Amino acid sequence: MSRRSRERLAAGLFLAPDVLGLALFVGVPMVVCIVLGFFQVDGFGGYTFIGLDNYRRMFADPLFLGSLQTTLLYLVVLIPGLFVVSLALALLIRQKFPLVGLFRGAFFAPNVISLVVIGLIWKFMLTDQTGFAVRVLGFFRISSPSWLGSPHLALWMVVAVTIWFAMGYYMLIFLAGLQDIPREYYEVATIDGASLWQQFRHITWPLLKPTSFFILLTSTVSMLTGGIDLIYVMTSGGPANSTSLIIYYIYEQAFVYGEYGYASAIGAFIVAILLAWSVGLFALTRGGRFNDARD
Amino acid sequence: MPATDPAPAAGAARRPARARTARSGWVRFAVALVLAVAAVFPLLWMVSGAFRTPDDVFSPSLLPAHPTLHNFSYVLTQVPFPRYLLNSLIVAVVVTVVALFFHSMAAYALARLRFPGRDTVFVLIFSTLLITFPVILVPLFLIVHTLGILDSYAGIIIPSIFNAFGIFLLRQFYLSLPKELEEAAIVDGCGYWRVYWKVILPLSRPVFAALAVLFFLANWNAFLWPMVVTTSTDLSLVQVGIAAFQQQHAADWNFSLAASTISALPTLGLFVIFQRRIVESIKTSGFK
Numbered sequence: 001m002s003r004r005s006r007e008r009l010a011a012g013l014f015l016a017p018d019v020l021g022l023a024l025f026v027g028v029p030m031v032v033c034i035v036l037g038f039f040q041v042d043g044f045g046g047y048t049f050i051g052l053d054n055y056r057r058m059f060a061d062p063l064f065l066g067s068l069q070t071t072l073l074y075l076v077v078l079i080p081g082l083f084v085v086s087l088a089l090a091l092l093i094r095q096k097f098p099l100v101g102l103f104r105g106a107f108f109a110p111n112v113i114s115l116v117v118i119g120l121i122w123k124f125m126l127t128d129q130t131g132f133a134v135r136v137l138g139f140f141r142i143s144s145p146s147w148l149g150s151p152h153l154a155l156w157m158v159v160a161v162t163i164w165f166a167m168g169y170y171m172l173i174f175l176a177g178l179q180d181i182p183r184e185y186y187e188v189a190t191i192d193g194a195s196l197w198q199q200f201r202h203i204t205w206p207l208l209k210p211t212s213f214f215i216l217l218t219s220t221v222s223m224l225t226g227g228i229d230l231i232y233v234m235t236s237g238g239p240a241n242s243t244s245l246i247i248y249y250i251y252e253q254a255f256v257y258g259e260y261g262y263a264s265a266i267g268a269f270i271v272a273i274l275l276a277w278s279v280g281l282f283a284l285t286r287g288g289r290f291n292d293a294r295d
Numbered sequence: 296m297p298a299t300d301p302a303p304a305a306g307a308a309r310r311p312a313r314a315r316t317a318r319s320g321w322v323r324f325a326v327a328l329v330l331a332v333a334a335v336f337p338l339l340w341m342v343s344g345a346f347r348t349p350d351d352v353f354s355p356s357l358l359p360a361h362p363t364l365h366n367f368s369y370v371l372t373q374v375p376f377p378r379y380l381l382n383s384l385i386v387a388v389v390v391t392v393v394a395l396f397f398h399s400m401a402a403y404a405l406a407r408l409r410f411p412g413r414d415t416v417f418v419l420i421f422s423t424l425l426i427t428f429p430v431i432l433v434p435l436f437l438i439v440h441t442l443g444i445l446d447s448y449a450g451i452i453i454p455s456i457f458n459a460f461g462i463f464l465l466r467q468f469y470l471s472l473p474k475e476l477e478e479a480a481i482v483d484g485c486g487y488w489r490v491y492w493k494v495i496l497p498l499s500r501p502v503f504a505a506l507a508v509l510f511f512l513a514n515w516n517a518f519l520w521p522m523v524v525t526t527s528t529d530l531s532l533v534q535v536g537i538a539a540f541q542q543q544h545a546a547d548w549n550f551s552l553a554a555s556t557i558s559a560l561p562t563l564g565l566f567v568i569f570q571r572r573i574v575e576s577i578k579t580s581g582f583k
Contacts, residue, residue, distance in 0.1 A: 007409060007487070008408075008410040010404070010488070011408040011409075011410040014400040014401060014403055014487070014491070015400070015404045015416065017397040017401070018397045018420070018457060018462060019416070021397070021456060021457035022459065024438070024457075025438070025454040026426055026457060027423070028434070029426075029431035029434035029435045030426050032434035032438065033433065036433070092327055092330075097320050097323055097324050099324075100327070103327045103328070104574070105567075105570055106331035106332075106335045107331065108566075108570075108573075109334065109338060110334065110335075112516075112559075112562045112563060112565070113516070113559050113562060114515070114516035114518065114534050114559070114562075115518065116516075116518050116538050117341070117534075117555040118337075120551060120552075121337050121338070121340065121341045121555065124341075124344065124551075124552065127353075130353040132340065139355075172577045172578055173577065175578065176579075222427070225428075225429045226427070226429065228429055228519050229538075233538055247429050250429070250432070250433070251429070251432065254432065254436075255436075255523060263433045267431065267432075267433060267434075270430055271425075271426065
């Protein structure tokens with residue numbers, strides 16, 4: 001056997017376990033998800049082809065439409081909020097000062113705890129009447145609302161907890177981006193007398209675009225599809241479905257009501273949205289590679 | 296605001312630069328301190344609550360009035376919590392070891408071997424990152440059901456192994472290695488497996504350490520898939536156990552907080568020990 005064909009054979013064998021595994025446990029499920037969206041699945045494993053009925057049902061289902069609206073509202077507040085908070089943290093601790101490593105660790109610490117435990121801690125702290133939040137506000141003689149019991153507040157509590165949980169992770173990615181900006185730019189700017197805001201506006205922000213692009217893309221994907229654990233523990237989608245995000249709704253439809261076909265149709269819908277978002281963001285920012293556009 | 300706005304520039308330049316940095320250093324320090332305390336406070340509150348008596352659990356003071364270990368002994372003896380911890384340990388360790396092995400093999404091929412369609416294979420693998428676990432939860436469940444491994448260790452473990460993130464990071468690392476490393480070995484007649492085993496794997500130790508911590512954390516903290524795929528409580532992983540326990544004993548916060556603290560201790564410990572490696576691996580995952 002020639003050296004070249006030996007190399008090809010070796011490559012195939014090295015790749016085989018992961019490629020087969022990814023195909024079977026990611027690729028095939030994706031295809032099954034799309035196909036299953038056209039079927040009605042009954043509890044005894046019977047499959048009936050129903051065409052687009054699941055999709056028609058989706059857009060006539062007030063609970064689905066409600067969760068779609070909730071999810072949009074959630075993302076519109078969460079993604080920019082997370083972006084700003086983690087960028088601010090990264091800017092705050094980018095320079096060396098005493099104990100900076102310890103602070104970085106503190107901001108990241110929530111990220112190593114499971115979302116089940118995170119949800120549980122906050123449920124405990126926000127409990128009506130006896131919870132920590134109620135006690136603190138009570139100390140200042142402010143009566144607190146029912147944090148997780150009010151349909152107007154519960155979603156924002158989930159958003160706040162998610163930002164608290166995820167900020168350390170995105171802070172680290174911003175820090176990496178900041179480290180790539182040559183120090184000399186700031187030195188020259190300082191000599192020229194540029195204010196901190198001017199330095200941010202004209203050096204940091206434009207040169208941070210690739211990082212920002214990456215963070216917008218990945219945070220949307222993970223926030224749109226993650227966090228079921230948090231919601232499961234903290235609010236179970238309630239009160240009055242106010243925290244029933246689409247991904248939680250899919251889980252409920254499939255594993256509480258056994259509506260596999262319907263849940264798959266919604267899953268395929270989410271993947272389509274994610275695809276559109278990624279392609280759109282990519283086109284809009286030319287892959288984040290436009291730091292040469294300025295200067 | 297134009298870049299050459301002269302007004303604030305003149306004002307700023309008049310102040311001595313060193314005094315300004317020193318003062319802004321202290322402001323930074325103070326702000327960071329307040330935020331860091333706020334960030335870890337809920338975790339401290341959990342640990343503090345785990346040592347409280349039921350009467351004391353809602354008290355607003357940070358330290359327990361009558362510290363007790365009873366909550367820990369309760370969840371470790373009255374609830375099959377040691378079993379849950381053992382299950383999680385087994386699953387997290389097996390997934391981590393097998394994933395590192397498979398991913399480094401795939402990454403080695405993608406980074407160091409030449410074969411037709413290499414870029415296509417890489418793009419295909421990479422694109423699976425967009426398809427996240429929760430979205431394909433239902434079909435994955437049906438596939439695992441078809442394979443007959445529902446409600447088994449295999450059912451929890453096997454689908455958790457395959458994730459393109461690790462392949463991507465390892466490939467980046469292998470691309471950065473100098474070519475001469477394996478060339479001599481290949482000229483000497485070493486097979487590709489020998490090169491991988493004798494040259495590539497030993498060099499991978501630092502990146503393996505970082506990835507191992509990340510994989511272990513992810514699997515120790517996993518909840519959704521283990522919950523969906525298992526029905527017998529003998530197979531419950533620790534996060535599933537905690538969530539179920541909290542639902543059954545909704546009023547006994549002291550017990551739930553003790554259980555949570557136990558489950559969080561290994562992850563916090565790993566974090567403290569491997570902080571630098573974790574930070575580095577997350578930074579490199581930012582597409583660098």
